[in-house]
Amino acid sequence: MTTRAIFQRYPELEGHLAWQSLADLPTPVQPLPGTANGWIKRDDLTHAAYGGNKVRKLEFVIAEMQARGVKTAYTFGATGTNAGVAAALMCRQAGVALTVYTFDQPDSPTVQRNQALMRAAGAKLVHRGSLLATVLTFYLHPARLRRDAYFLFAGCSNPVGVLGYVNAALELADQVAAGDLPEPDVIVVPVGSNGTLAGLTVGLHLAGLKSRLVGVRVAASHLGPIATCTTGAVQQMVDQTTAFLRQHVPTLRDLSVRVAPLDDQYFGDGYGVPTTAGQAAMVRFAEDFAIPLEATYTGKAAAAFLDALATTPGPVLFWDTFNSRSTDTLLASLQK
Ligand SMILES: Cc1ncc(COP(=O)(O)O)c(C=O)c1O
Incomplete structure (x- = not known):
């Protein structure tokens, strides 16, 4: 697609929102074989080399960097940050030098692989230990005083990044209208840095879809006294997004959107600490649907999805946010 659902619906945003085509959109929606009512939104396929939810956000983030003439970007995440990988790849393509500050996360093959990918893509990795540090x-950071530096919040969840998921919800609404899938009763998605859920919440509201959005919290709710992954923190991101839309789209002058409470039941013992239910869900997705998930985000969300599937008579949609392209192929191409 040469444009995006968000611009088709709100042409007033052209000129106020920089966008660069990076993702292969729309991503497919498919019924899950062997289930009566399970569906999947394949955001694992957002990009031919590296899919996942970050590419949608980066379409707006990288465009904003280029519009501002940014030379150097800084971000942060866990040692195995998927956002760091996606940002490193897209920054490399855009000619922007990226530094990723990292904090501790339980080690795993995915963590090791993501470290290798970020390095191979030319990102500078600086491990700081604790999340607070x-x-x-x-x-x-002293570079905050520089005009050509860009500070990208974790998970690529900054104000323009969130609009990537407003667009995603509008895209889903178009697929429902086209008869590609029935309107879901429930949509399940993991919540880490909050941008995906915030964008989907706003976008589903704008599209008038009645689906109940279940955000499955997978990150610590607080850093000391600061709410990091809570309903309130997501609401703040939603409020920022609706303020932007109210400002630029006259028909949205009165827009106000409430976030549904996060689902805290699948978090387990910590960020990146696998749960039994999450691991069982990963096995089910791999064996029955041939979809690879990981333990930090999508495994936990998939556990919630399978429970919702068992208790909801109508369609239930799993929004897959994890890259499923071969990272062996990607690493080899970066090391050439
Ligand atoms: C695979 C995966 N799924 C889900 C998420 C959560 O999305 P968000 O950070 O927008 O809440 C992330 C990153 O944070 C991720 O890497």
């Missing part, structure tokens, strides 16, 4: 490095 990492966040302080990011927010107190």
